[in-house]
Amino acid sequence: MDLSEAIVIGDTEGDLEAARNLGVPGCLVKTGWGVQADQSGAAVVGDNILTIARKVIGGELSWNQ
DSSP states (O other): OOOTTOOEEESSHHHHHHHHHHTSOEEEESSGGGGTSOOTTOSEEESSHHHHHHHHHTTOOOTTO
């Protein structure tokens, strides 16, 4: 599987860790567990999945992090 343009979107620090382990950007949604999660490891943070999608499409995410 080619992960060169993949991202992980999740609501926990574990999701962000999975993204790091895969070598892809991790996006944190501040719903569910994301409200309490440490946001420092996230490439993009948003209040909901639509916000994340808009940020990714709008170019706020770099695959070269």
